[in-house]
Every structure is written in structure tokens, then in C-alpha cells.
Amino acid sequence: MKDDAYHDINDLYLSMVSPEEVSAKDIHDPVMSDWIVNTLPDQASILDAGCGMGFHMVALHHGLPAKQSGKRYRVFGADYSESMLSSARANGVRAGIPTEAYRQSAFADLKHIESWSARFDCVLINYAIYSYPDSVLDYDTYFRECLAGISHVLRPGGYLLFNVRDWTSVVAGPKDHDYTNTHDGVAYHCRYTWEFGQDGHHKAHVTMRKCASDLKRETTLRFAERTPKELMALMTGHGYELVSIQAHGTGMLKFDTVIARLRSVQA
Ligand SMILES: C[S@@+](CC[C@H](N)C(=O)[O-])C[C@H]1O[C@@H](n2cnc3c(N)ncnc32)[C@H](O)[C@@H]1O
Incomplete structure (x- = not known):
């Protein structure tokens, strides 16, 4: 794909x-x-x-x-x-x-x-x-x-x-948004950085990391409001x-x- x-x-x-x-x-x-x-x-x-x-x-x-x-x-x-x-x-x-x-x-x-x-x-x-x-x-x-x-x-x-x-809440929220989830004692971290468009089309640049390791990926997600x-x-x-x-x-x-x-x- x-x-x-x-x-x-x-x-x-x-x-x-x-x-x-x-x-x-x-x-x-x-x-x-x-x-x-x-x-x-x-x-x-x-x-x-x-x-x-x-x-x-x-x-x-x-x-x-x-x-x-x-x-x-x-x-x-x-x-x-x-x-x-x-x-x-x-x-x-x-x-x-x-x-x-x-x-x-x-x-x-x-x-x-x-x-x-x-x-x-x-x-x-x-x-x-x-x-x-x-x-x-x-x-x-x-x-x-x-x-x-x-x-x-x-x-x-x-x-x-x-x-x-709920886009009203997302657009009113912080542009950077973090989560950490720990699985089997290993922490994984994810950061969303939002880029809001005027036309109801938004992007989030997302970085995902496995903490205490070099594993990291970045991706961009596109959203329609x-x-x-x-x-x-x-x-x-x-x-x-x-x-x-x-x-x-x-x-x-x-x-x-x-x-x-x-x-x-x-x-
Ligand atoms: C945010 S994840 C959610 C995964 C799962 N439903 C959950 O709640 O944990 C979005 C998933 O939808 C898949 N996806 C997005 N658009 C799709 C499409 N048009 N056809 C098939 N899969 C799609 C992505 O590849 C990804 O695995």
C-alpha cells in the first residue's frame, strides 16, 4: 500500500x-x-x-x-x-x-x-x-x-x-500532545504535533519511540474535520x-x- x-x-x-x-x-x-x-x-x-x-x-x-x-x-x-x-x-x-x-x-x-x-x-x-x-x-x-x-x-x-x-476539542487543545504507555515494563512514547488547516484539513506529525532503545519512527497523519x-x-x-x-x-x-x-x- x-x-x-x-x-x-x-x-x-x-x-x-x-x-x-x-x-x-x-x-x-x-x-x-x-x-x-x-x-x-x-x-x-x-x-x-x-x-x-x-x-x-x-x-x-x-x-x-x-x-x-x-x-x-x-x-x-x-x-x-x-x-x-x-x-x-x-x-x-x-x-x-x-x-x-x-x-x-x-x-x-x-x-x-x-x-x-x-x-x-x-x-x-x-x-x-x-x-x-x-x-x-x-x-x-x-x-x-x-x-x-x-x-x-x-x-x-x-x-x-x-x-x-470532536474537532472543537482538538483544535482548542495544545498543539503538542504526548502519551506514554508501558507494556511489560517497557515504556513507549508518542508525540503528536498538530498543524491545523483553515479548510478543515489537518495534519499531525507523529513521533513514536521505544524508550531506552534507538527504535523511533516518524509519520504524518492527515485528518478531515x-x-x-x-x-x-x-x-x-x-x-x-x-x-x-x-x-x-x-x-x-x-x-x-x-x-x-x-x-x-x-x-
Ligand atoms: C489509529 S489506527 C487504529 C487501529 C485500531 N482500529 C485501534 O483502534 O487500535 C488506524 C488503522 O486504520 C488503518 N486504516 C486507515 N485507513 C484505512 C483504509 N482506508 N483502509 C484500511 N485500513 C485503513 C491503518 O492502517 C491503521 O492500522
């Missing part, structure tokens, strides 16, 4: 992930997590699109143990970054998820996977749809193309869950109806979670 911002990041992505997420007892978005256990039946099939290192897949495979619902889910994952996907596959295989459950695919290219046609009860996109690759010229066109891929794999009546940043309602307006024309929009988190880490239902697949 030519403009994969996560290429060669590998385990440095642990700088962005808390030990709780790695322990795979729950997914990181509490709105999604509550909705999944309260709404989806046991054995529902879920695609984690943009699965990253796949910790949420493992949590779902085990039925979100933190929720103690007794349900289990059939999980699948896709990501266009081969380096993220190979970490996800390795983590999944250790947890008993078959390697065939993972596919390297951009959201838009999901439409080419025939064996996944109308396959899933639910598709979730966690922390991945509000950013876009360098080559994209128009975010709304990109979003519609992603949606077409997702609609191909979602069964009619199935649900799409995704989260978007869109509200959930603006995205819902694009989705309505593609056969989706709104179920709910609900906020979670605070400050720079405030997000809105959108839950939508695919009434019918539109050409």
Missing part, C-alpha cells in the same frame, strides 16, 4: 495503545462496547475494518470479557497496512483466531472480496475513518468510496459503528439510517461514536 502512514511502525504502535487495550478485555470505545453486548446476539459476525494490531478483535473473539455477557462473536479483520495486519494476525493466532479471518484491504477495496459479500452483522471502524491517505484529494469522495466497500460486506439490516474526533451529522448526511444517500450519536472521552481524546443501520445496499 503506497501511502500507508503506518508502514514499518510495527510494535511502536504500542505507544498509542494502553495496557488495558492490549489485555483485550474490552474495546477502547465504551459506546461501541456497550452497544455490542446489549444489541448483537451471541455468535454475531463482526468485521473490524482498520483493525491495526488487532487487540479489539481478540477482545471481541473472547466476547468482551470485561462485560461478562457470556456472548462470543465471530471476528474478522481488515487493514490496508501489511505491517499492522501482520502484527494483528500474530496476536489473533495466539488467541485462537484463524489467519484466514484477516485480509489486507483498504475499506474501498472490500467490494472486491466476494466471499465477504453481505457476510457481516456489524462492521466497526475504530479510530480510522477520520484520517485519510496522502493521495486522497477530496475527503467526501474518499468517504463515499470507503462506504461502498463497507456496504458490500455488511448484510442489509446490519450495523456500521465508527468514531470521529467532519461532524457526525455531516458524515451521516453522506451515508443517508447510501442506504444508511442513523441509530445514535453519542460522545465519550474528554479534551483531545473526546470522540463521537456513530451507530448506523444499512437499510438496503444502494448502487
